[in-house]
Amino acid sequence: MSTEIFESAADAILKGDSDKAVETAKKGLGEGLDPVMLINEGFIPGINKVGDMFGSGKLFLPELILAAAAMQNATDIINEAIPEGEGQSRGRFLIGTVEGDVHDIGKTIVVSLMKANGFEVMDLGRDVSTDRFIEAADKFNADIIGTSALLTTTMEGQRRLEVELKKAGLKERFKTMVGGAPVTQRWAKRIGADAFAENASEAVKLAKALLETA
């Protein structure tokens, strides 16, 4: 049965069918499926397929917009069903999409998985300035600052954060993690970020590892 639901979830995203995506999310949760598994096994493969097809000119902007809306609607429902980490927090994770960049589907998925894994998460949303990252990290007393960038032109925001943290003498206080489609391990190393996560699951693993070694 779960396989059927996962397939239905992926298909809803691929077709940009918001109603079907919401219905599938509710059905999966109603049948007791683990919310994280529902995202990972159903909806994420769907949005990944959409991304691949868009990247290779097999699917176009109107379809991408519909698929993104369907994904957002489904993840909103699933996020509500994910229990906040019980007991002691694993750590405080601050995240946002860098300035000039309004993409947040990938970042929202990271938020879901971090919460599901017991992190206290502050999501600053998208188009977040470097100053705002630093101010919020200070107030939230974050352990890790995660930044997402989908464009090569906005990746510079991740570098700016590293530079400003160093200038302010805060680089040692916060661990930094970078992600996003054009971001690589090489880029993380070049700008001095503490970690690069290829996807949401890896972000969770790396966050845990960073805090263990802190």
Added chain:
Amino acid sequence: MSNDIVTRMGDGERVQLSAGEIREDIQTGTADAAQRAGVPELTAQEQERLFDIISDPSRIVSVNPGEEVIVTDDGCSMSFYSGQDGAGVGVPLSRMQAVLTYERACGADTTSLGHSDYSYKPVKPIINFEANDYYNTSMMTTAPFFYGAQPNLGLYFQPDGPCPNAAELMPMGKIDEARRAQEEAAGHLAKDLVFVGSRLADVGLEGLNFDTSGSAGDADFMAALQAVAELKRKVPDLPILMGASGEFVLGMHGEVEYEGTRLAGLYPQGQVKVIETAGADIAGVAINTATTESLPWNLSRAVTFVKAASGASNIPVHANVGMGVCGIPMMEQPPIDSVTRVSKALVQLGKADGL
């Protein structure tokens, strides 16, 4: 295996790779292009020739005498006088001086004039001045002298133009409205392209360049094709170069067609066919450079796409070798080691008729 071959990443960073790593990048690069565009991979022999070009220890490389091709200018003379923020060197020259310097001092095969905005729309209200400047300069030049700019459909959307903004409508889910806005804008754009081209033709235009067509998506590309066809009807002897803006036409609309061919997602071998159908004389192809991949990977992809386009086309195919295109690293001043390797490979293996 030692990492002893100096090459670059797509962002221009110098890296040293082993022969094995370079061969692997060439193989995966051609496989990626072949899979995306549905075209054949480079043969083992072609891959080995590409390896030889990339791993040549000389700083610059070149084709053999007799294999040289024409370089069509798309705004190079503008680089003399525009500032660093416009990827230029900021030399205080007039437009005419820059064109003549490029022709006479640099030995350019062709030269070109363009408005500093490099879009056709802003030229419309100043066409008399632009035609006059073109005419005066053309009296001094010997090499073919183009007028060039980008179609740039974006300028026809509010607040810069009359049409509802498709980029605002689309995220609101107003897809039909966004599509209608693009179609309306494309109508305006095609009209302006024909107007500017015709007026320049009146003063003896030697060649018109629709540079980076489709940068705002498939409706932008369609407008350029329609304008080429209309100009060829009005001024049959006017040579037109129509260059694309990426390895596939972006589907911002998704459904527009030209002569029965859906434009969204069209790869170079399809782009050159519709450009040819419209009546253009030269087709320009542009392959995206991935900044996070190596020059061998990017170049191998570019050669694969260009070879397929050259094979499909009945008109000359000129490969764009500007920054961040066709394997050239994404740097404002592309390094000569990369530019020469890319040029040689595109001509010898990609069978490009010009650059």
